[in-house]
Amino acid sequence: MTDFVLPYEHRDLSIDQQVALRTAAGNLGREFTGLYGPETIERFLHSSYDQFASISCVPNFLPLLAERFARQRLQALARVEGHHRDGKPVVLFLCTHNAGRSQMALGFFAHFAGDQAVAWSGGSEPGHEINAAAIAAMAERGIDITGEYPKPWTDEVVRAADVVVTMGCGDACPVFPGTRYENWELDDPAGLDVDAVRPIRDDLERRVRTLIDQLGIPAAKG
Structure with a gap:
């Protein structure tokens, strides 16, 4: 496989970060062999890194986050370009900070739909971390969202x-013809305690269950 070379603007990274990004590029290269070449993978990986570098306060995790986000973006691009046809519906949950509402909705959807559908999330102004009260409220439902992270959305996603x-992302939310859109009016859980987040969580659970029914997806879990 062709060696991945960090672009010039990333040469101020630490040696550990450079090694981590090269490892990430190699992982993605093997995963998308036959679909995308090194140039495309580098472009997605490093643009993903740049997006997180502007908002993250934990630089050691940036290569990992960049790899995860680049993988999602490449999977999305493969669907857009018709390379991936598994017939599974794709649902994208968007809010402002991608730290509360959209993450809880994603958690419920993934829990109930299982591997019968694909769910992603994003934010117009991604926060630094998932809302702690949202994490606690979802844990009460037996759903762990601590493995998620705030991220922006991109056109291919x-x-x-x-x-x-x-x-709640208003005019910032992207609109593309031919896509089904739903706007869920819900309070923002930012700054709220767990008691105040529970009604938002329960409303989201009802809405997600309804959406899964509408999409004709047999619930993987009750």
């Missing part, structure tokens, strides 16, 4: 979605 659910 939105274009790959069959359904885009917006929650």
Whole structure:
């Protein structure tokens, strides 16, 4: 496989970060062999890194976050370009900070739909971390969202979605013809304690269950 070379603007990174990014590029290269070459993978990986570098306060995790986000974006691009046809519906949950509402919705959707559908999330102004009260409220339902992270949305991710659910991002939410859109009016859990987040969580659970029914997805879990 062709060696991945860090672009010039990333040469001020530490040696550990450079090694981590090269490892990430190699992982993605093997995963998308036959679909995308080194140049495309580098472009997605490093643009993903740049997006997180502007908002993250934990630089040691940036290469890992960049790899995860680049993988999602490349998977989305493959769907947009018709390289991936598994027939699974794709749902994208969008809110402002991608730290509360959209993450809880994603957690419920993944829990109930299992591997019968694909769910992603994003934010117009991604925060630094998932809302602690949202994490605690979801844990009460037996759903762990601590493995998620706030992230922006990109054109290929939105274009790959069959359904885009917006929650409070207003005019910032992208609109593409041919995509089904739903706007869920819900309070923002930012700054609220667990007691105040529970009604938002319960409302989201009802809405997600309804959406899964509408999409004809047999619930993987009750």
